[in-house]
Amino acid sequence: MDSSSRFSSPSSSINSARGIFCSQSLNLRSISAIGYDMDYTLVHYNVKAWEGRAYHYCMENLKKLGFPVDGLTFDPDLIIRGLVIDKEKGNLVKADQFGYIKRAMHGTKMLSTRAVREIYGIELVDLRLEGRWVFLSTFFSMSEAVAYMQMVDILDDGVIPANLGPFDYKGLYKAMGVALVAAHVEGRLKSDIMSNPEQYVELDPELPFTLLDQKEAGKKLVLITNSDYHYTDKMMHYSFNRFLPGEMGWRDLFDIIVVSANKPEFFQMSHPMYELVTNEGLMRPCFKAQIGGLYSGGSANMVESSLNIHGDEILFIGDHIYTDVNQSKVHLQWRTALICRELEEENSALIHSRGCRESLLELINQKEVVCDIFNQLQLTLQRRSKKLNSQLKTVAATNMDNENLSQSMQKLLDVMQILDVKIAPMLEADGDLFNKRWGYLSRADLWDKSHLMRQIEKYADIYTSRVSNFLYYTPFMHFRSQEQNLAHDSHTNYCSRVDKFPSNGKLD
Known part of the structure; x- marks a missing residue:
């Protein structure tokens, strides 16, 4: 590839999928x-070919042991790097930078947001608990994760022969792991690759x-x-x-x-x-x-x-x-x-979704403005009803009587519900261009970084999609980390959000 088709200088590479990104100078x-x-x-391997072959030999070994795996096929879109296997519950989860679980899949079926909250609540992923959590941090994890999640479906369906012994989700993971390790140890996998490297x-x-x-x-x-x-x-x-x-x-x-x-x-x-x-x-x-x-x-x-x-x-x-x-x-x-090769695909997905994300953020900002006004009116009503702090005025001070105040609040609620109807499917679709189940690699939701991204920033001084990206920086490059913004670095004028509140105190 000609370098001019990628970026003309290191200073412009920050916007490139082939750039080198710096966490620590x-x-x-x-x-x-x-x-x-x-x-x-x-x-670099063709992931679908390499991991598909590993999956094939893993399933062969499981079949020899008596597991009913006929008809199962390797589905690389089922997972992305950075997910975490929960061996206790037979789930695959995506956590944010703090360890809170944002998305989850049981077997090969995605769980609803409500189900995720009911199962995990405020429970955090703790990678130090290796007996429970398995972090999928490399492409070599793909065959393992796909095989395990499919085996969870088989266990739930109750079709594992009784003579193989009773299994819980942890035991199932162990059995699958033994079969996968055997696929590597037997040497057939690497023999295939050495015989036909052009395929892999x-x-x-x-x-x-x-x-x-x-x-x-x-x-x-x-x-x-x-x-x-x-x-x-x-x-x-x-x-x-x-x-x-x-x-x-x-x-x-x-x-x-x-x-x-x-x-x-x-x-x-x-x-x-x-x-x-x-x-x-x-x-x-x-x-x-x-x-x-x-x-x-x-x-x-x-x-x-x-x-x-x-x-x-x-x-x-x-x-x-x-x-x-x-x-x-x-x-x-x-x-x-x-x-991290996936950075190239993620960068492309982010570029193509830029318009949708801007529209989504605009709707969210509109809802915040409406919500701020509603909260101010609610506080005004609260102070009146309790006759406390009556001398204090809210930001959205109004001369409306209580009945008109309540009617205005209901109208604001109606507007928020209309906005929610528009926002919800857009939030669900955010990240679909990268992976329809899990969204972006580096993000847990619209705002938060993923657990993988936290690990990268904590331990990798720099990160990039491939080694050859160094070719366009010179071996003498000084990579400098970007200024880190803190929450209090962002100065927003809160009062400006209610500027659009009608001066007559009435909503159309």
Whole structure:
């Protein structure tokens, strides 16, 4: 893609789907090393194909165990990243930045707003309670979530054979998880992908040049992936080598390569490190990584020691909010960048829905004006009836008698009900262009950020849709966070809302 078709300069990128967005200021000049995850970071997969294949093998394993899964198909539109599985209730929920549940689905059926309130009330999602809540923070969660929600329907229908044992929703999640893990462990899934990478991998010609720029700028590049060497070599060779100059191969881009890293433990503790000495995967123990080396296992501390680079001199880029971003920041104080491909689709959806959102906000503002006037009249009536504070005047002071005051209030109620009829379906439809069930990735409703967005802003210094977006910022870019507005920063003239109240105190 020609850069001019995207944005002409970093200063204009803030409005671009391919921009890099900053939560905490980050100067790339202070970064000496850049670490990369591979899956869904340096190598992006066709989600429907990859996760659909994982789902297929999961269902095969469940069928072998005796579960009635015939006829079920993978539906990637059923979920979005950032949702949370409630294993106690068999629900999938979307929470806001504070953990309050805004939307929920039981099995594959969306619950009404009223049902959500009745089930959860003011209960908060607490991701520390891993026995109950499962945060879907990566594309790899899609096959898991779709399979589980469909299995909840089967459990509710009472068609699981009795010989498989009684199941509650937690037990069902465990059984489904075992089947999915087996799909990965058996090796058939990755064997399929290595045999036909063109069906699963989406190529990005700009990506290798992004890393070349960083390398030529003096950054040490490190690949840290949980995938094994054979899979890593196949995927990286397919994705990179065709675009690199001359005889250069993907391994030439990196100063250190670590496969089978076992993240997040890689960032938390030390494990034995092995050097891979042959293409067949022969390994020998080692105690220190060398520049140009290829290793299995080990720890982040070993990488720091080998490069003689520590803490905030290192930027780690990955797609998993916990395994990549949270852990490298919390345990090592590395700087962090999150890759979230859905930002491009969400940006497009927001652009196309701009007119509808503006109309919706205008209606909401109209209702607020009417509601403010109603509240002032109600307070006036209250003070008169109780004969308290009679000397005080409300903002919407009026000379109407009580009967006319009550009639005016009823008219205002009628107007609010008319506005509600218009507003309700527009609120329901907000976000439909991104996902009809769950709305936008970054928003829990019209106003509040989603729980995922809170996690991103808390742990990712910068975030963007793909690594190749760095190509248009230079390796010396100083990303600066935007000014953070506080509630009291916004100065609105409350009294202006009642300016339209008729001077004669009567409503037409």
